[in-house]
Amino acid sequence: MEVSNRYITIKTHVDGAPKESHFELKTAALLLSAESGSNDVIVKNLYVSIDPYQINRMKSQSSSQKAISFSVGITPGEIIDAYGVGKVVASGNPRFEKDDLVVGVITWGEYSVVKEGTILNKLDPMGFPQTYHLGVLGFSGLSAYGGFFEVCKPKKGEKVFVSAASGSVGNLDGQYAKLFGCYVVGCAGSKQKVELLKEKLGFDDAFNYKEETDLKSALKRYFPNGIDIYFDNVGAEMQEAAVANMNAFGRVAVCGVISEYTDAGKRAAPEMLDVVYKRITIRGFLAADFMNVFADFISTTSDHLRTGNMQAVEDITPGLENIPSAFIGLFRGDNIGKKIVKIADE
Amino acid sequence: MEVSNRYITIKTHVDGAPKESHFELKTAALLLSAESGSNDVIVKNLYVSIDPYQINRMKSQSSSQKAISFSVGITPGEIIDAYGVGKVVASGNPRFEKDDLVVGVITWGEYSVVKEGTILNKLDPMGFPQTYHLGVLGFSGLSAYGGFFEVCKPKKGEKVFVSAASGSVGNLDGQYAKLFGCYVVGCAGSKQKVELLKEKLGFDDAFNYKEETDLKSALKRYFPNGIDIYFDNVGAEMQEAAVANMNAFGRVAVCGVISEYTDAGKRAAPEMLDVVYKRITIRGFLAADFMNVFADFISTTSDHLRTGNMQAVEDITPGLENIPSAFIGLFRGDNIGKKIVKIADE
Numbered sequence: 001m002e003v004s005n006r007y008i009t010i011k012t013h014v015d016g017a018p019k020e021s022h023f024e025l026k027t028a029a030l031l032l033s034a035e036s037g038s039n040d041v042i043v044k045n046l047y048v049s050i051d052p053y054q055i056n057r058m059k060s061q062s063s064s065q066k067a068i069s070f071s072v073g074i075t076p077g078e079i080i081d082a083y084g085v086g087k088v089v090a091s092g093n094p095r096f097e098k099d100d101l102v103v104g105v106i107t108w109g110e111y112s113v114v115k116e117g118t119i120l121n122k123l124d125p126m127g128f129p130q131t132y133h134l135g136v137l138g139f140s141g142l143s144a145y146g147g148f149f150e151v152c153k154p155k156k157g158e159k160v161f162v163s164a165a166s167g168s169v170g171n172l173d174g175q176y177a178k179l180f181g182c183y184v185v186g187c188a189g190s191k192q193k194v195e196l197l198k199e200k201l202g203f204d205d206a207f208n209y210k211e212e213t214d215l216k217s218a219l220k221r222y223f224p225n226g227i228d229i230y231f232d233n234v235g236a237e238m239q240e241a242a243v244a245n246m247n248a249f250g251r252v253a254v255c256g257v258i259s260e261y262t263d264a265g266k267r268a269a270p271e272m273l274d275v276v277y278k279r280i281t282i283r284g285f286l287a288a289d290f291m292n293v294f295a296d297f298i299s300t301t302s303d304h305l306r307t308g309n310m311q312a313v314e315d316i317t318p319g320l321e322n323i324p325s326a327f328i329g330l331f332r333g334d335n336i337g338k339k340i341v342k343i344a345d346e
Numbered sequence: 347m348e349v350s351n352r353y354i355t356i357k358t359h360v361d362g363a364p365k366e367s368h369f370e371l372k373t374a375a376l377l378l379s380a381e382s383g384s385n386d387v388i389v390k391n392l393y394v395s396i397d398p399y400q401i402n403r404m405k406s407q408s409s410s411q412k413a414i415s416f417s418v419g420i421t422p423g424e425i426i427d428a429y430g431v432g433k434v435v436a437s438g439n440p441r442f443e444k445d446d447l448v449v450g451v452i453t454w455g456e457y458s459v460v461k462e463g464t465i466l467n468k469l470d471p472m473g474f475p476q477t478y479h480l481g482v483l484g485f486s487g488l489s490a491y492g493g494f495f496e497v498c499k500p501k502k503g504e505k506v507f508v509s510a511a512s513g514s515v516g517n518l519d520g521q522y523a524k525l526f527g528c529y530v531v532g533c534a535g536s537k538q539k540v541e542l543l544k545e546k547l548g549f550d551d552a553f554n555y556k557e558e559t560d561l562k563s564a565l566k567r568y569f570p571n572g573i574d575i576y577f578d579n580v581g582a583e584m585q586e587a588a589v590a591n592m593n594a595f596g597r598v599a600v601c602g603v604i605s606e607y608t609d610a611g612k613r614a615a616p617e618m619l620d621v622v623y624k625r626i627t628i629r630g631f632l633a634a635d636f637m638n639v640f641a642d643f644i645s646t647t648s649d650h651l652r653t654g655n656m657q658a659v660e661d662i663t664p665g666l667e668n669i670p671s672a673f674i675g676l677f678r679g680d681n682i683g684k685k686i687v688k689i690a691d692e
Contacts, residue, residue: 056619067594067623235618248413257618269613272581272603273402275630277413282628284621 005030007079007109008323013060017262017331022058023324026077030111034092039116041091045106046346047316048084049134050326050339051168055261068286070105080108083139085123085130087346096122103133108323110343126302129312135168135338136312137301139287143255144172144231145297146290148180151253151283152229156181159223161242163209164233166193166313168338169255171201173231175310178202182229185222187238189333196336201311215241229253235260235268243270243280252282262331313337351376353425353455354669359406363608363677368404369670372423376457380438385462387439389432391452392692393662395480396672396685397514400428401607414632416451426454429485431469431476433692442468449479454669456689472648475658481514481684482658483647485633489601490518490577491643492636494526497599497629498575502527505569507588509555510579512539512659514684515601517547519577521656524548528575531568533584535679542682547657561587575599581606581614589616589626598628608677659683 004027014022034040056064057074065073074080084106088096093116096102104120106112114120123133135141147169148154160177164170165186174197177184186197187209197206205222212218219227219241226247232239235257242252252270260266274280290297304310315335317326323341330339352373360368380386402410403420411419420426430452434442439462442448450466452458460466469479481487493515494500506523510516511532520543523530532543533555543552551568558564565573565587572593578585581603588598598616606612620626636643650656661681663672669687676685 056623062619063590063617064619064623071623239618244409254618254622256622260618267615268618269615271409272585272600272606272614272630273408273410274413275628276600276602277402277410277417277630277632279630279632279635281630282621284618284623284625284627286623286625289625 001032002029003032003111004028005109005111006320007107008320009078009080009108010058010074010076012076014055014058015060015264018055018058018324018328020324020328025321030113032111033090037092039093041093041096041102041114041120042089043086043102043106043112043114044089045084045086045110045112045343047131047134047340047342048082048106048108048323049138050323050330050335050341051082052256052258052261052330054080054082054327055331068288070288081105081118082108083134085133086112096120101125101130103138108320110320128302128305131314131316131338131340132305132312134340135314136172136305136310137298140168140338141172141301142290142294142297143169143287144176145301146287146293147231147253147255147285148173148176150290150293151285152231152251154180154182154229158182158228159226159247160184160229160231161219161223161227162186162231162233163238163242164188164258165197165203165206166336167233168335170231170233171197171313171337172310173255174203175201177229177231178204179304179309193336196313201313209238216244219245226250231255232257234258236266237268239268240270243274243282246274246278246280248278250278250280252280254282254284258331314340316340316342318342347378348375349378349457350374351455351457352666353453354666355424355426355454356404356420356422358422360401360404361406361610364401364404364670364674366670366674371667376459378457379436383438385439386437387434387442387448387460387466388436389448389452389458389460389466390435391430391432391456391458391689393477393480393686393688394428394430394452394454394669395484396669396676396681396687397428398602398604398607398676400426400673401677414634416634427451427464428454429480431479432458442466447471447476449484454666456666474648474651477660477662477684477686478651478658480686481660482518482651482656483644486514486684487518487647488636488640488643489515489633490522491647492633492639493577493599493601493631494519494522496636496639497631498577498597500526500528500575504528504574505572505593506530506575506577507565507569507573508532508577508579509584509588510534510604511543511549511552512682513579514681516577516579517543517659517683518656519601520549521547521650523575523577524550525650525655539682542659547659555584562590565591572596577601578603580604582612583614585614586616589620589628592620592624592626594624596624596626598626600628600630604677660686662686662688664688
């Protein structure tokens with residue numbers, strides 16, 4: 001059977017903040033059967049993950065595009081791959097059968113042709129909503145888990161600061177840190193987000209960074225005894241302020257720098273005198289580096305979810321055509337928790 | 347016996363580049379015997395170490411001054427403590443006797459009164475010149491050894507870049523890296539220094555950074571396959587250029603940032619996209635953190651010196667009154683190797 005597959009693409013490279021005019025919805029005929037002799041898997045897309053890192057793939061050039069296979073540049077007009085959940089429609093790959101639920105690299109489209117060698121796995125929902133496997137039990141969760149435990153190497157009682165703390169990774173990082181026995185303060189960009197952190201997610205404290213004129217003083221107020229761990233999702237001035245307030249042997253885990261993604265001139269210039277004298281470590285990481293702890297991550301996190309010790313915060317928009325606005329919204333701080341677009345019902 | 351002790355101090359705090367006018371030679375009466383009932387050790391100073399970090403102690407304020415005991419601020423007019431070699435003149439401390447050779451925290455003066463609790467140890471020259479115990483076998487050596495082996499965790503064959511490579515720490519870092527089996531390129535600020543690195547110290551290559559208009563391109567030329575380890579002694583643009591040329595899982599060991607010490611507006615703003623996607627670690631350290639490997643450091647380094655595998659590069663100026671110009675010269679790149687001022691003969 002042939003369908004008319006609708007998908008989202010970029011019209012041109014996106015340098016700076018993404019706008020609706022950068023995107024278009026295109027249509028192409030797609031055969032709902034695997035090409036003879038191929039290992040292709042044809043997937044009906046159900047949910048796709050909307051992640052800030054995709055902006056770096058959309059740029060006309062970025063050093064990130066050369067770094068790792070999932071970060072390669074996106075060519076205008078072509079279909080955009082993204083992590084998501086789907087259902088197998090047809091399979092030339094003996095690992096999959098029709099109607100299998102799968103999670104992996106699909107597309108910002110209605111259907112995906114998943115080639116051999118692309119990450120794709122059968123999905124066992126484990127009693128959780130399918131969307132959890134894109135967020136709290138997916139790469140967002142793994143980023144938070146690996147970034148906190150493997151990169152930060154926390155000790156109980158340490159003081160932890162999380163930026164973009166109501167975002168997909170930040171909220172989970174703060175929850176892990178609290179459950180581990182740290183003191184946790186998060187920052188976010190609205191009153192509603194700050195309340196969520198304090199009232200629903202158990203953060204010790206939280207603040208709206210937009211209400212602060214001097215981030216260094218703000219952090220001094222929230223951490224009178226200094227910061228031991230900074231889980232950085234934003235970069236730039238916030239990183240500088242955190243380093244200035246850091247204790248000896250402090251650690252900065254750089255998960256992402258969303259404030260720098262859409263502004264090439266924006267940079268973090270942490271005071272290196274602090275880095276030297278306080279023996280600070282600033283370390284970047286990617287979730288993909290932590291596949292060795294994936295099993296631990298899933299078992300720990302699913303236990304916490306079942307006992308109600310952890311909350312999954314999701315922000316789901318329906319409709320393929322809403323992917324551009326959902327994506328654009330990430331950079332305006334529209335989302336609360338994991339941003340997902342629902343493409344179709346099973 | 348009472349002497350008239352000459353010493354160097356600062357007239358005012360020094361913010362920016364140090365000048366002769368910031369310093370003065372003062373004189374004060376000093377009794378060459380320990381105060382009754384005290385553990386004081388009276389030391390005749392022979393050699394003192396001239397180190398860039400002292401500039402941070404001379405500033406009217408710097409976050410470094412709160413970080414660790416040896417980095418506390420210097421009060422104008424007061425005597426300045428510094429690492430050095432001396433000879434005990436009188437001792438109220440049972441650990442020391444008259445005529446003992448000692449190494450530890452003495453002063454930029456002719457004599458020092460070393461109080462209980464100050465670092466001071468008997469010096470066994472081990473057949474080496476006394477000055478080696480301030481440089482290659484002292485804290486410069488320990489910085490290079492600990493910074494390279496403990497912070498960088500090198501693998502044989504990795505590509506190592508060293509800035510200020512003819513300086514007290516840089517030259518030793520490069521030598522350790524070569525002996526360990528790495529490919530090593532250094533940069534320095536003169537033709538003579540570059541020749542020293544290549545011809546005497548065994549660096550694979552070296553360049554004069556003052557002849558380069560674009561440091562990023564320069565490093566691309568010297569490291570066509572990327573940098574695995576950057577031993578940073580200078581900070582600012584050089585750190586940015588090194589991070590831009592770094593390979594995945596690269597490490598930046600920040601030993602010091604001399605180019606930023608005298609210019610508060612100068613900062614390193616490494617591209618955080620590189621830090622994240624290439625999973626780079628930027629880590630500051632101090633030699634004092636490596637006391638646990640001190641014995642290994644001494645045995646390894648003294649063996650290399652005896653076999654001629656390592657060279658000690660020293661730059662010794664005679665005369666207490668020349669301490670200010672020796673110190674000022676550090677920030678102009680006047681020194682080659684470890685800068686020491688000889689105060690007196692034994």
